[in-house]
Amino acid sequence: MLNFPDLSKTPKIDTVGVREIVNRFCKRSIKTSAKVHGLHLALSMIDLTTLEGKDTPRKVIQLCYKAQYLHNSMLNLPDVAAVCVYPTLVGVAKKELIGSGINVASVATAFPSGQSTLEVKLNDTKFAVDQGADEVDMVISRGNFLAGEYNFVFDEIAAIKEACGKAHLKVILETGELDTLDNVRKASDIAMYAGADFIKTSTGKISPAATMPVTYVMLRAIKDYYKKTGIKIGMKPAGGISTAKQSLQYLVMLKETLGDRWMNKDLFRFGASRLVNDILMQLEKQESGIYQSLDYFSKD
Amino acid sequence: MSKIDIYKTWKYDESLESTSYITLKDTYDLFIGGDFVKPLSKKYFNTLNPATNQSIAKIADANDKDIDKAVKSAIKAFKSWSKLDPKERGKYIFRIARMIQERAKEFAVIESMDGGKPIRESRDIDIPLAANHFFYHAGWADKLEYAFPNKKPTPLGVAGQIIPWNFPLLMAAWKIAPAIACGNTVVLKPAESTSLTALKLAELIQDSGLPKGVVNIVTGAGKTGAAIVNHPEINKIAFTGSTEVGKLIESSLSGIEKKTTLELGGKGANIIFEDAAIDQAVEGIVNAIFFNQGHVCCAGSRLFIQESVADSVIEKLKDRISTLIIGDPLDKNTDIGAINSAEQLKTIEKYIEIGKKEGGEIFQAKCSLPKQGNWCPPTLFLNVSQSNRIVQEEIFGPVLVIQTFRTIDEVIEKANNTPFGLSAGVWTEKGSKIFKITKALNSGVVWANTYNKFDPCSPFGGFKESGMGREGGLHGLKSYLKFE
Structure with a gap:
């Protein structure tokens, strides 16, 4: 039984305070073996x-x-957690990744705008799942959210969750369009109560995509939800995280906000494509002491 | 590359700030008349690293005669310094500010070694703010006539300045910068447990070419301070420290024409309303009381939570303090460093015992503390009442006492019900409430939705037993000038 969250009790967010704490996470000094371990993670x-x-x-x-x-x-080197593609290409990816342990994730629900009918969105989701998607990344209807139609957003997420069946559902809030951190918190609560397995910042098609303040607010929402229900929700910042240093800063924030239990791919993901090579470059440097040219790393 | 077990708990490695680029002498003499001179007392004492209780250096212990010598040198320097073109005065102070920035790293490391504060704080707060104070006051040097129009401001003469051990370099900057910008000369005494950065500042001042005798730095303990206070040729006393010593100073100066500024103790009330941004408020509470191990006169050491959110705030607070990293002050990841001295640790432990006896419910973060040195885990006291000693008296350590309230009037009355009046914090998202309550609080500083923010242009000081006079800003200049 899903309950609509009591939005009158949603904690308020002070942007200045959030920036301050994020700034402190960025000042943690991650060196030597902690760095190598963190980058593998x-x-x-x-x-x-x-x-x-x-x-x-x-x-x-x-x-x-x-x-x-x-x-x-x-x-x-560890494998990445998943490959994320459009629904029409899920079949291809699934076939390629058989036996690898790497999941196939598919965006769905009229990604990236979400401007379509529920019927189309449900079909989109079912198609992706039928093709073999292990994870579905849906977008919320930001227009309805900003118009205050929270029930609409909640019901839509709940319906998609049902259509996902066994596939994990990641709910993209597209925080770059939500304008305030208060809205980010509200949307996070709606998504979690409606059945999201993960909440995710962005599609990558809107700027700004993931930022540390936005991710921090979502992590706090996950923490409060866990305290209340005992259910662990995952977090996925996506877009805009392209350097190894940034990824470590996010991990510091994760560790110090949600604790060690969240420090694995079942509960935290980076949506990124350029990040891999920068991490590889840093690992190479850590090993050999020398930075290599980007030409030594494959661009796919 | 060897296999990494990513399912093992990820821990931060030790990340010690290097001490290779600092230079420390074995012995420090008195800085009088632009030179380091041996003390007439012929006595020295050790300054300890509170994280290890090992001696770092020997420091001269000045007596009456040394102080007299320093005052004479300041009087001599005053004659030309007070007549120097104010623009030129400003240039010297700008140079000191820039040199602090250039040597910031060295100052930060020494500050952490000598005082026990985490390098993150000395690097990001103490040293940059100290430089800012010199920059800010350098700008005023040639604009005093505009600051006080038609009042013909002139300097007082020699300022005797006594500073505490919690922000050694920053307090030296707070004192020296306005004094010399206004054309005075200075005899400054740092606290005996943390003299090193003041003495490094003396070296820097020597390198800066500031005319000899404008700034004299003399070291020693209470007796040395008393010699400054009681010296007849000093025209102004500026003291930052405990209320106890402040009262002594005031009584010994009564009836004597000496301008005085006292910045004393506090027991700041931090007030959280139900309509606050709770998570950020919790961060703010932590910063308010555990910043610099709670060795802050304006620390938010009393917490008032509105009853409707009390359980949730307390749970989040316990949760948060359990993640604070306590340890080596020189580790860049340390949140809470060492208690400044064994003596202060005793005082804090005494109050924790009193708190337990008074029936407070104690909560301490579970953390492993280093074996050597002076350490105290972050401590909360729940279910305390207004009449408890731990609520009334300044502990000056990482101990927070927590009370709840129901209405605005109730919390204003409780917050003001203290002999102190230095600082307070208000947490609410409602602007009108902020204005209502800040007016009603009898505190020199009130922060809204933040805490422990300092800026050279903002005056700082207390009411009641928290002191008199202001430091910083236009108000701070006034106490170093006389007017027609």
Whole structure:
């Protein structure tokens, strides 16, 4: 039985205070073995993503190869968590990733705008799941949210969750369009109470995409929800995280907000494509002491 | 690359700030007349690293005669310094500010070694703010006539300044910068447990080419301070420290024409209303009381929570303090460093015992403390009442006492019900409530939706037993000038 959250009790968010705490996370000093460990952890949490109008099966095949063999000249690297594609390419990715342990994630529900009917969105979701998607990344209806139609947003998420069946549901809030951190918190609560397994910041199609303040507010929402229900919801910042240093700062924030139990790919993901190579470059530097040219790392 | 077990708990490695670029002498003499001179007392004492209780250096212990020598040198320097073109005065002070920035790292490391505060704070707060105070007051040097139009401001003469151990360099900056910008000369005494950064500042002042004798820095304990206070040729006393010593100073100066500023103790009330941004307020409470191990005169050491949100705030607060990292002040990831001295640790422990006896419910973060040195875990006292000693008296350590309230009038009455009146904090998203309550609080500083924010242009000081006079801003200049 799903309950609509009591939005009158949603905690208020003070933007200045959020910036201050985020700033403190960024000042943690992560060196030597903590750095190497953290970067491996970050790699294992990546949803390697391609979401372009020009995507083709061959492009997706290449990406799936990269997901399994990040950098052949470096031993003992973890695999990424998932490959994220449009529904029409889920079949291709699924076939490529058989037996790899890497999940296939698909965006759905008229991604990225979400401007369509519930029927279309449900069909979109069912198609992706039928094709073999392990995870579905849906978008919320931001227009309705900003118009104050919270029940509409809640019901839509609940319906999509049902259509997902066994597939995990990530709910994209598209925080770049929600304007305030108070809205981010409200949307997070609605999504979690409506049945989201993960809440996710952005589609990557709107600027700003993921930011640390937004992610922090969502992590706090997850914490409060966990205290209340005992259910652990996952978090996925997506878009705009392109450097190894940033990924470590997010991990620090995760560790100090939700604790060690959340420090794995079942509860935290990075939606990113460029991040992988920067992490590889840092790991190479950590190993050899020398920065290598980006030309030594495969661009897929 | 070897296999990393990513399912193992991720821990931060030790990340110690390097001490390789600091230079410390074995012995520090008195800085009088632009030179380091041996004390006439011939006595020295050790300054300890509170994280290890090992001696870092020997410091001269000045007696009456040393103070007299320093005052004479300041009087001599006053003659030309007070007549120097104010623009030139400003240039010297700007130079000191820039040099502090250039040597910021060295100052930060020494501040943490000598005082026990985490390097994150000395690096990001103490040293940059100290430089800012010199920059700010350098700007005023040639604009005093505009600051006080038609009042013909002139300097007082020699200022005797005594500063505490909680923000050693920053307090030196608070005192020296306005004094010399206004054309006075200075005899300054740092606290005996934290003299090193003041003495490094003396070296820097020497390098800056500031005319000899404008700033004299003399070291020692209470007796040395008393010699400054009682010296007949000093025209102004500025003291920051405990209310107890402040009262002594005031009584010894009664009937004597000496301008005085006292910045004393506090027991700041931090008030959380039900309509506050709770998570950020909890962060704010933590910053208000555990900043600098609670060794802050304006610390938010009394917490008032509106009853309707009390349970949730207390739960979040317990949760938060359990994640604070306590340890080596020089580790860049340390949140809470060492208690400044064994003596202060005793005082804090005494109050914790009193609190338990008074029936308060104690909560302490579970954390492993280093074996050597002076340490105290972040401590909360719940279910305390207004009449408890731990609620009334200043503890000056990482101990927060928590009370609840129902209405605005009730909390205003409780917050003001203290001999102190230095600082307070208000947490609410409602602007009108902020204005209503800040007017009613009898505190020199009231922060709204934040805490422990300092700026050179904002006057700082207390009411009642928290002191008299203001430091910083236009108000701070007034106490270093006389008017026609």
